[in-house]
Amino acid sequence: MVQYSARLDTAFAAVSDPTRRGILERLGKRDITITELALAFDMTLTGIKKHVQVLERAGLVATAKEGRVRTCKLGPRRLQDEAAWIEQYQEMLEARLDRLGAFLERTKGASDA
Numbered sequence: 561m562v563q564y565s566a567r568l569d570t571a572f573a574a575v576s577d578p579t580r581r582g583i584l585e586r587l588g589k590r591d592i593t594i595t596e597l598a599l600a601f602d603m604t605l606t607g608i609k610k611h612v613q614v615l616e617r618a619g620l621v622a623t624a625k626e627g628r629v630r631t632c633k634l635g636p637r638r639l640q641d642e643a644a645w646i647e648q649y650q651e652m653l654e655a656r657l658d659r660l661g662a663f664l665e666r667t668k669g670a671s672d673a
Contacts (some may be wrong), residue, residue, distance in 0.1 A: 571642050574618035579603070580611050584620060584634070591633040594623075 575581055579601055586592055586600065598608040612632055615621035619637030623630050 570618045587634045594630045
């Protein structure tokens with residue numbers, strides 16, 4: 561997965577912040593304006609725009625400006641690569657725990673002797 565490391569870093573950094581995760585949750589329900597997001601998160605327009613820009617760079621959000629209103633919607637990027645990385649990592653951890661369990665079973669009687 562080396563070829564995906566920059567994309568993984570960008571996506572994980574984008575979703576590492578609770579405000580940005582909240583933005584994604586809201587966009588999962590409907591498209592929303594920057595102003596509405598700022599009100600929902602009790603932030604300045606500048607602050608919420610910075611969060612949206614991070615999500616845009618990761619491809620998770622797309623914005624469109626119509627007149628003076630900028631509307632956000634979910635972007636084209638899905639998190640398949642990230643989900644695959646998490647699954648691979650989880651499988652590695654489970655395999656290590658299985659080996660530890662097997663070792664403990666093998667050595668259980670050795671400490672009693």
